[in-house]
Amino acid sequence: MKKIIIAIDGFSSCGKSTMAKALARNIGYQYFDSGAMYRAVALYGMQNGIIADGKIDIEKLRGAISDIKITFSTDENTQKPITLLNGVNVEDRIRTLEVSQYVSPVAALEFVRTALIEQQREMGKAKGIVMDGRDIGTTVFPDAELKIFVTAGADVRARRRYDELMAKGENPNYDEILANVVERDHLDQTREVSPLRKADDALLLDNSNMTIEGQLQWLCEEYKKCIEQ
Numbered sequence: 001m002k003k004i005i006i007a008i009d010g011f012s013s014c015g016k017s018t019m020a021k022a023l024a025r026n027i028g029y030q031y032f033d034s035g036a037m038y039r040a041v042a043l044y045g046m047q048n049g050i051i052a053d054g055k056i057d058i059e060k061l062r063g064a065i066s067d068i069k070i071t072f073s074t075d076e077n078t079q080k081p082i083t084l085l086n087g088v089n090v091e092d093r094i095r096t097l098e099v100s101q102y103v104s105p106v107a108a109l110e111f112v113r114t115a116l117i118e119q120q121r122e123m124g125k126a127k128g129i130v131m132d133g134r135d136i137g138t139t140v141f142p143d144a145e146l147k148i149f150v151t152a153g154a155d156v157r158a159r160r161r162y163d164e165l166m167a168k169g170e171n172p173n174y175d176e177i178l179a180n181v182v183e184r185d186h187l188d189q190t191r192e193v194s195p196l197r198k199a200d201d202a203l204l205l206d207n208s209n210m211t212i213e214g215q216l217q218w219l220c221e222e223y224k225k226c227i228e229q
């Protein structure tokens with residue numbers, strides 16, 4: 001059967017990864033979370049004295065970028081995808097609010113994007129992948145056969161992230177999360193390098209009032225249409 005690349009882009013916390021993972025599982029594709037890669041770079045900086053006290057040492061990060069290798073694997077017990085930073089499982093550590101606060105400025109650095117885009121293109125070489133992010137349909141895979149651009153209201157997205165952190169046993173503050181979502185939207189859309197925007201040929205999906213099942217059904221139909229063409 002024809003194998004394609006499916007690019008799912010959109011705002012932060014709009015449920016892209018939940019949808020992308022479910023779609024990949026359903027159609028037997030590999031799932032790649034490009035946001036996790038930017039998060040892992042931020043975490044690397046925090047762990048290696050490059051990012052501290054609200055500041056990023058850009059020259060140090062530039063010097064270290066070629067030492068940062070991000071890969072994905074599957075947790076043997078839960079069967080969920082996990083992110084590996086230089087071979088170490090960092091899946092939980094990259095989801096903290098501290099990493100979230102540093103990740104947008106890290107993702108705005110051109111040398112970081114160049115390095116990660118190269119790793120992402122390598123992941124798509126054999127096709128048969130679903131990758132989610134901000135610039136997958138515009139920059140990473142401009143020729144992707146199926147492109148989706150997902151959005152939902154900022155309040156809906158902040159509530160989703162709040163519930164996610166609560167479920168992990170953290171003690172989140174809703175107002176802080178909402179402020180972080182709004183700030184990241186702004187940074188993601190206005191940065192100079194690869195800003196978040198819908199590719200002209202992407203399908204728009206506003207999932208504010210959709211269930212996960214509804215979204216999955218819609219996605220599977222679009223996938224079918226695409227491979228039958």
Ligand code: DC
Binds near residue numbers: 039107134184
């Ligand atoms: O989707 P997320 O919240 O895990 O993404 C984390 C950050 O990485 C977010 O600030 C946007 C950035 N990002 C990006 O610039 N390009 C991508 N392809 C994916 C994420």
